[in-house]
Amino acid sequence: MSITNILLKMNPLLMLALFIILFSGVGILGTYLIRKYNKIGIRESHNEGIANGFAMTGGLYGLILAFVVFLVWDQFNDAQQKADMEASLCKGLYRNIKYYPTDNNQEALLQKKKLTESYMHYLENVIIEDSLLNNKGKESPEYKNYRYTKTVKSFNAFYKMLEQMHDTVTYKNLRIEGMFKQLNDLGTYRNLRSLAVESEIDFYIWVPLWLGGIIIMLFAYLMNIENKALHITINGLIGAFIALVFYIIVLTDHPFNGRMRIDIGKNLNQIIEWEHTGMMNEK
Numbered sequence: 001m002s003i004t005n006i007l008l009k010m011n012p013l014l015m016l017a018l019f020i021i022l023f024s025g026v027g028i029l030g031t032y033l034i035r036k037y038n039k040i041g042i043r044e045s046h047n048e049g050i051a052n053g054f055a056m057t058g059g060l061y062g063l064i065l066a067f068v069v070f071l072v073w074d075q076f077n078d079a080q081q082k083a084d085m086e087a088s089l090c091k092g093l094y095r096n097i098k099y100y101p102t103d104n105n106q107e108a109l110l111q112k113k114k115l116t117e118s119y120m121h122y123l124e125n126v127i128i129e130d131s132l133l134n135n136k137g138k139e140s141p142e143y144k145n146y147r148y149t150k151t152v153k154s155f156n157a158f159y160k161m162l163e164q165m166h167d168t169v170t171y172k173n174l175r176i177e178g179m180f181k182q183l184n185d186l187g188t189y190r191n192l193r194s195l196a197v198e199s200e201i202d203f204y205i206w207v208p209l210w211l212g213g214i215i216i217m218l219f220a221y222l223m224n225i226e227n228k229a230l231h232i233t234i235n236g237l238i239g240a241f242i243a244l245v246f247y248i249i250v251l252t253d254h255p256f257n258g259r260m261r262i263d264i265g266k267n268l269n270q271i272i273e274w275e276h277t278g279m280m281n282e283k
Contacts, residue, residue, distance in 0.1 A: 008250070015247065019246060023243035026217065032232060053219055065249075068209065069245060072249055079193065085185075092182055096182065111165060121158075122154040126268055129143065134261060155187065159183060193264070196255065209249075217238065
């Protein structure tokens with residue numbers, strides 16, 4: 001399990017506190033050590049050059065962080081929309097199956113029952129897959145087994161069963177065609193949601209973000225501020241601010257993990273509950 005996955009399992013406020021303590025601690029401790037052991041001999045006259053460098057790099061770094069935050073926030077909202085559409089299509093398709101007219105024909109009733117069971121099996125696999133993604137991570141063999149094998153097979157089995165349904169009555173065939181359209185749309189949004197699981201900030205993007213933060217802190221360390229306590233406090237606050245931005249990035253870069261994740265399983269469990277309680281059964 002990755003460090004990110006472990007962090008995302010924490011309470012969001014606890015995770016935020018950890019980030020602030022860690023980053024501000026680096027600012028405070030680094031400032032203390034630099035002031036104690038620095039032998040460069042920085043004077044007040046050097047402050048102008050350091051301040052110019054700090055302002056320039058700080059502005060560019062802030063722009064980069066703002067771009068990254070906007071990017072991951074947009075991806076999070078996009079993933080939420082895909083998951084909502086998938087869940088909505090699942091509910092609509094279930095409703096169409098349950099209210100498909102059988103005219104008390106035993107063969108049609110049996111066919112409808114098998115179709116419902118196959119659909120429930122698919123939904124259960126999606127719920128398990130989503131749970132494994134959150135608990136084990138996307139690199140776990142269990143999650144990959146469901147995502148690429150079990151869930152796909154159950155989807156294909158349901159597709160084939162729906163394909164076998166046919167009727168001589170025109171309006172019933174129109175209902176079946178409507179279910180096929182819903183199923184194809186459902187498959188599309190499922191694939192888009194699966195792709196959203198993979199869309200996270202690459203390691204090679206994280207490297208310049210970390211290096212930029214280090215450079216900013218180095219400029220802050222080198223400032224010649226007469227009051228030691230004030231210098232330490234300022235740099236601690238700079239570290240805390242960087243922590244806030246990194247916290248937002250980590251939280252929104254993994255929309256399907258953690259305590260604040262997009263939980264499609266919650267919506268699909270409603271359908272399972274409807275089936276178990278007979279809420280949608282024809283009266």
